[in-house]
Amino acid sequence: ETGVTQTPRHLVMGMTNKKSLKCEQHLGHNAMYWYKQSAKKPLELMFVYSLEERVENNSVPSRFSPECPNSSHLFLHLHTLQPEDSALYLCASSQLYGTDDEKLFFGSGTQLSVL
Amino acid sequence: RKEVEQDPGPFNVPEGATVAFNCTYSNSASQSFFWYRQDCRKEPKLLMSVYSSGNEDGRFTAQLNRASQYISLLIRDSKLSDSATYLCVVNSDQGGKLIFGQGTELSVKP
Numbered sequence: 001e002t003g004v005t006q007t008p009r010h011l012v013m014g015m016t017n018k019k020s021l022k023c024e025q026h027l028g029h030n031a032m033y034w035y036k037q038s039a040k041k042p043l044e045l046m047f048v049y050s051l052e053e054r055v056e057n058n059s060v061p062s063r064f065s066p067e068c069p070n071s072s073h074l075f076l077h078l079h080t081l082q083p084e085d086s087a088l089y090l091c092a093s094s095q096l097y098g099t100d101d102e103k104l105f106f107g108s109g110t111q112l113s114v115l
Numbered sequence: 116r117k118e119v120e121q122d123p124g125p126f127n128v129p130e131g132a133t134v135a136f137n138c139t140y141s142n143s144a145s146q147s148f149f150w151y152r153q154d155c156r157k158e159p160k161l162l163m164s165v166y167s168s169g170n171e172d173g174r175f176t177a178q179l180n181r182a183s184q185y186i187s188l189l190i191r192d193s194k195l196s197d198s199a200t201y202l203c204v205v206n207s208d209q210g211g212k213l214i215f216g217q218g219t220e221l222s223v224k225p
Contacts, residue, residue, distance in 0.1 A: 042214075102213060104151075
């Protein structure tokens with residue numbers, strides 16, 4: 001296994017479902033991120049964990065709930081989503097959060113469709 | 116004004132052409148600058164960091180102009196495989212969060 005792996009690659013869910021996105025990094029990094037990418041819009045930072053502590057929470061609705069059990073794993077728990085939440089959700093990791101050399105390594109993303 | 120602004124394109128160029136993209140940023144306190152490349156339906160990948168002195172990696176050259184608050188990416192001798200969206204990334208201030216531009220789409224034609 002190399003880099004950052006995300007599962008599932010695709011997810012279709014109804015508005016009443018509960019699902020979770022999973023991310024695992026094999027790079028020995030200390031920070032992990034969730035980004036949202038909607039069509040024709042810039043990547044939006046949702047959450048950052050550094051050394052397993054949440055350090056960023058960008059006014060994300062509570063229907064998105066992150067979990068970081070250790071420095072290699074990151075989850076995004078989803079419940080009662082809205083159709084406008086349909087987007088590509090990207091996990092990333094970096095060696096050090098908040099430095100001038102903060103280089104991100106992304107997973108392949110989960111394409112989420114909310115019906 | 117957007118924090119990081121890019122011309123979305125698309126830039127349509129023939130193989131072998133030289134093409135340049137600019138990206139403007141609003142926060143003069145920004146210290147970190149990067150270009151990422153994103154292929155269609157794939158994740159972004161780091162292309163290069165942008166240093167004050169400018170830097171070059173093969174056919175790619177990145178420059179920073181602090182006075183005018185923009186960074187640029189120059190691609191020489193374009194290849195078909197260069198077709199992608201190029202994302203400009205700037206940190207909000209020293210040690211601050213990374214802000215992505217919406218990307219510039221490049222299409223290199225035979």
